[in-house]
Amino acid sequence: MDRTRPLVALVAAAALAVPGSALLSSAARAAEADAVRNGGFESGLAGWRCTAGTTVNSPVHSGGFALQATPAGSDDAQCTQTVTVQPNARYTLSGYVRGSYVYLGANGTGTTDVSTWTQSAPDWQKLTTTFTTGAATTSVTLYTHGWYGTGTYYADDLSLVGPGGSGTGQPPAAPTGLTAGPVTSSSVALSWAAVDGAMGYAVYRDGVRVQTVTGTSAAVGGLAASTAYSFQVTALGDAGESAKSAAVTATTDAGTGSGGGSSDLPAHALVGYLHASFANGSGYTRLADVPDSWDVIDLAFGEPTSPASGDIRFNRCPVTQCPSVESDADFKAAIKAKQAAGKKVLISIGGQNGQVQLTTAAARDTFVSSVSKIIDDYGLDGLDIDFEGHSLSLDTNDTDFKNPTTPAIVNLISALKTLKATYGPGFVLTMAPETFFVQMGYQYYGTGKWGGQDPRCGAYLPVIYALRGDLTLLHVQDYNSGPIMGLDNQYHSMGGADFHIAMTDMLLTGFPVAGDANNVFPPLRPDQVAIGMPASANAGNGYVAPAEVTKALDCLTKRTNCGSYATHGSRPDLRGLMTWSVNWDRYSNWEFQKNFDAYFG
Incomplete structure (x- = not known):
């Protein structure tokens, strides 16, 4: 990929913006909304497709989570999301990034695809670019990625602001039927009923999110023996995270011995x-x-x-x-x-x-x-x-x-x-x-x-x-x-x-x-x-x-x-x-x- 491309794209986007209102349809002048789903990564990677990456709770720009991804080999650790847009409409794409050679862009605009980037952002830096959709364009693909061999990058609070969009739906319903068992001295198994529209589920232990899963069961490990824990589950969807389920409490079994996490291993x-x-x-x-x-x-x-x-x-x-x-x-x-x-x-x-x-x-x-x-x-x-x-x-x-x-x-x-x-x-x-x-x-x-x-x-x-x-x-x-x-x-x-x-x-x-x-x-x-x-x-x-x-x-x-x-x-x-x-x-x-x-x- 040519590293000079972001400058060309910005010039093209600026040129498109000059006639502006003459090109916009009545739909484009409708109320603006954010089309990105889960742009703050508060629901894990729900809504995103990533070749590499995870969510972390530090560093973050806002909220509790951000994207962390590391390019490796021939992979630039790209995350993409396809969103619904209006034809002949102007959109502003923005987001906060950290790292070296971090890119933010949009493909499939129907006019000129755009991107913007930063060579070095030791702290959070806002990237912004704009584009106007083509006469027949109803969706575009947004992306962020790093550069080969340049190390880990972070992204948070990505948004695409313009007419309509697909980020205005409702989160899934809260999961029901949460049960705990079987229990060991260091783990508790959980299961719950499936939720329509859920792309995944988040598991909370004593109010703190400890893991995300795609199915309707999870085993929470790393627990202390003879200790009571409270668990809840949320559903993750395109439009965000549901309310938490009703809580269940489980007490781990007693272990024997001491030290080093070996308390419930057998003697030999x-x-x-x-x-x-x-x-x-x-x-x-x-x-x-x-x-x-x-x-x-x-x-x-x-x-x-x-x-x-x-x-x-x-x-x-x-x-x-x-x-x-x-x-x-x-x-x-x-x-x-x-x-x-x-x-x-x-x-x-x-x-x-x-x-x-x-x-x-x-x-x-x-x-x-x-x-x-x-x-x-x-x-x-x-x-x-x-x-x-x-x-x-x-x-x-x-x-x-x-x-x-x-x-x-x-x-x-x-x-x-x-x-x-x-x-x-x-x-x-x-x-x-x-x-x-x-x-x-x-x-x-x-x-x-x-x-x-x-x-x-x-x-x-x-x-x-x-x-x-x-x-x-x-x-x-x-x-x-x-x-x-x-x-x-x-x-x-x-x-x-x-x-x-x-x-x-x-x-x-x-x-x-x-x-x-x-x-x-x-x-x-x-x-x-x-x-x-x-x-x-x-x-x-x-x-x-x-x-x-x-x-x-x-x-x-x-x-x-x-x-x-x-x-x-x-x-x-x-x-x-x-x-x-x-x-x-x-x-x-x-x-x-x-x-x-x-x-x-």
Whole structure:
């Protein structure tokens, strides 16, 4: 797109305006109205079609919400709306925007299409342009968009003022029949009757909007145990938002244990990743078919539209790759059923191919809003961070894990704290770093001390440290790893129980970072730690047979059956095991699950 086009369009619009009244019909001289529906985005994206975007409550120009969109790749993050207009009539299009290279325009005017733009708007800036419709024009398409690779933009209070218009209808009626149930210690399921003309629904918890959905049900997660909540629902339509429904009250179940959002996990939990967005040789496994033994199910994966965008999307496996994939409605129903059975269903962000680099504040904010949208849309219990590759790498001068300076790490910490604060104490937060992101920090942390070592060595340590009070589970990937030095100053390699014992003992004991005895990474609670292992030889390097898994558990929880590595105590409260993946375990006749069940009963 030619960036000089807005100037030409404005000149053309001005030329059309000169004869003005001579061209206008009697209809054009009728009372003016705003033709835009939901121009303030108070009803989410109702009325708009967006290639990318969400609504946020900060920053806003007025009201409670604004549009936030981030161009990525070949997408300029355009939002459009087609509105009804009168022929031979003059209209004024205006709106408030923030960001760089933000455009506002109209197509299909029947005369000369127009647009206006700003090169840089660090604060809200009003854009305005005018056009006159053609003799046969009854509708035009309005749009706003950003520019490729220039970062996040915001828009609010868009309007098209002129004769007549389609924004003068009535909002939908308020929903009826709102009921609550089933209830867990951290979530409440809601359902209600459909409303004619509704394009979606907004769910309110204690008077605050917490999510929008397209169907007539929702699962509100992130709740505190043994707490009463009030819920209401509104209908969203072309002409705005309805009144709120009658309120229903629900009290969450009581949890057990304490700390880090793990209060209602079982004493020993089995965690597994479910291939929800892709297919491989393990085959597709429907969520409803995952056995009850699995306590935490991580949906793999939510991935960024581009590494630095922060814009996370969860695209379920297409039927062309996964012929047995369930419908979206069945998938959401399976999530609710798992939650009703006391299981936790999380969205896992990243994976091998999903590099996420939150190097800017805009990327951080987009990450929070886009992840929140996934959690709300599917009614999930929380978030798993599986940043691999070069998603986290330390800057040269970043040598203090308690006070990190690397932007991608600082922004990730901020984003996770925001999500935790938004959803409350019941929000489940887990992390699945690789061993060199964590245990390699024992030897190498800070480029000045490495002698050329990989800048990812120990890069998760600032994140784990900062979130240690909020972290439900850390399950380091004890696989696809090279030899790692343990607290015994010996290198340990994959393939047997000793590797898992040594790596896990470091987390439970704490360790000096980069060999500095005055800079000790503190131990995690045993209930915050699960051991990460491949489910089968097909799933990844580092597979160990069930007998070796049992040996590692015996040594860590009972301090018996140990090998060459001597642990620093017995930890009977060790939370459990994590595996890649549920699909690969099913492929191997549930060998990993059966061994877990046999050990923990």
